[in-house]
Amino acid sequence: MARPVWHSYAERVGNDVEVAGPVRRALRWAKDRPLRDLAAALGVGALVLTAPFGGWADAKAPEPAHVTPGTVIHTGPLDITVTKAVWSVQPAENFTPIEGGHYLLVYGTARNATKAMLDNDELATALRVRGVTDAGAQAGTTPSETAGQALVRQSPVPYHRGDASVLRAIGPDLTYEVAWVFQRQGRGADLPTTLQVEVRGFTWRKDSTDGEQKWLDPTTRSLVAVPLTEKAPLPSPTPTPSATAPPS
Amino acid sequence: MSAPAEAPGAERPALPRRANRRQSLGAAALVLVALAVGRFVTDRLPTDELATRPFERHVSVGQAAHLRIGDVTVTQVRGAPEVSTTTQLLTTPGIWLVTDVRLTAASEALGISYAAVRSPDGRTWTAARGGSTCAAPLPGVPMACTVYLDVPPEVLPGAELVLRWNNIDLRNDDQAVIRLDDVTPGKVATWRTATEPILIPPSRTGA
Numbered sequence: 001m002a003r004p005v006w007h008s009y010a011e012r013v014g015n016d017v018e019v020a021g022p023v024r025r026a027l028r029w030a031k032d033r034p035l036r037d038l039a040a041a042l043g044v045g046a047l048v049l050t051a052p053f054g055g056w057a058d059a060k061a062p063e064p065a066h067v068t069p070g071t072v073i074h075t076g077p078l079d080i081t082v083t084k085a086v087w088s089v090q091p092a093e094n095f096t097p098i099e100g101g102h103y104l105l106v107y108g109t110a111r112n113a114t115k116a117m118l119d120n121d122e123l124a125t126a127l128r129v130r131g132v133t134d135a136g137a138q139a140g141t142t143p144s145e146t147a148g149q150a151l152v153r154q155s156p157v158p159y160h161r162g163d164a165s166v167l168r169a170i171g172p173d174l175t176y177e178v179a180w181v182f183q184r185q186g187r188g189a190d191l192p193t194t195l196q197v198e199v200r201g202f203t204w205r206k207d208s209t210d211g212e213q214k215w216l217d218p219t220t221r222s223l224v225a226v227p228l229t230e231k232a233p234l235p236s237p238t239p240t241p242s243a244t245a246p247p248s
Numbered sequence: 249m250s251a252p253a254e255a256p257g258a259e260r261p262a263l264p265r266r267a268n269r270r271q272s273l274g275a276a277a278l279v280l281v282a283l284a285v286g287r288f289v290t291d292r293l294p295t296d297e298l299a300t301r302p303f304e305r306h307v308s309v310g311q312a313a314h315l316r317i318g319d320v321t322v323t324q325v326r327g328a329p330e331v332s333t334t335t336q337l338l339t340t341p342g343i344w345l346v347t348d349v350r351l352t353a354a355s356e357a358l359g360i361s362y363a364a365v366r367s368p369d370g371r372t373w374t375a376a377r378g379g380s381t382c383a384a385p386l387p388g389v390p391m392a393c394t395v396y397l398d399v400p401p402e403v404l405p406g407a408e409l410v411l412r413w414n415n416i417d418l419r420n421d422d423q424a425v426i427r428l429d430d431v432t433p434g435k436v437a438t439w440r441t442a443t444e445p446i447l448i449p450p451s452r453t454g455a
Contacts (some may be wrong), residue, residue, distance in 0.1 A: 056397050115369075115370055115372070116372055117372060117373065117374050117376060118369070119376065159340070160377075162341070163337055163338050163339045165338060166378050167377070168377060169374040169376030171377075171399060171400075172372070172373065172405075173371070173399055173400050174340070174342050174373075174398070211268065216268050
């Protein structure tokens, strides 16, 4: 049985055909292409056509839930509550007073909900403050490098309120009273009376750089509005490191 | 008259289409079989984690674990809500487990920098908030030192304490696993009511 023989358009109509215009030329060009190329071109064209309708826009993160202070927020590895915030030039004995600046402390609790230890990367990354910028240095002091920057970019240092030690790690099923401590230039008079605190959630997935399973992709999951008050500085700094008072 | 011989380099007649398709299907099937065999074999090989896991020397409190770095003996196990180091008082929402250790380093000044409590259900607590004073021993000279870490009190009965020199790379080397047999719920309850912090002294060499 004779096999069907396919000829191109040019072969069928002859090279001496009068070409009427660009559309016909394009059609003739398209007819000469293999079917695979045409399918790919159609796919690319369809993708381009989605652009005006938002097909190429960044995917929007879901809006964070507004929760009341003290509500337990499940971030994945940690269960976190946020209760209140204070600012102070020296909240506890083991905090060095900041010249022209102050500490901003967000109080709450953190519980490790996993089976293994978590270092304070997740604990520090899980919390940010919104709507506050670094005020920069006061007159007569060196302007800070972070002046004017939103404090939301700053990673806090988590402290254990029970003994004012840096909370370097957190074990499974232990719930610590935590103070997330930010440093800020300026006098603090420009701070609001209510602080917006972001609590971020994580995803347990393989890190593409080293192939290890980790808690990654911090995404704001909840917003907590907590009262922010000033805490009077200690009457006189005590240099001895022992018997530290908690930053209450 | 005989047919002329095929000239060298002449184009050979194409195989029938059906034969071509059979060959392609056969090749694809072979590739699939090879992939399946590879998966079968790799599934049965030990994973890196399993192949490089540390060698464990299981002992009880009071028994020496003979490790590559030397002999490690837990001589006493205590607990309290607070510990006091040379620099600070540490509290915990759980309980501090404090173990007195006798370490005799073999040939190098390698101490104990990794300590962990393992519960029977697979959870692990390390001494990241606590610490170890078993550092830089003199080879051949016994050292008395302390390891302390905080854990939920309810996990201590039936738990094990793991001690090793390296707290970064846990592969291949050996480690002591001490059964906390005499840590009973009653003893833990007593520890929880302690009002005085346990003092964490510096290590003593030659003790």
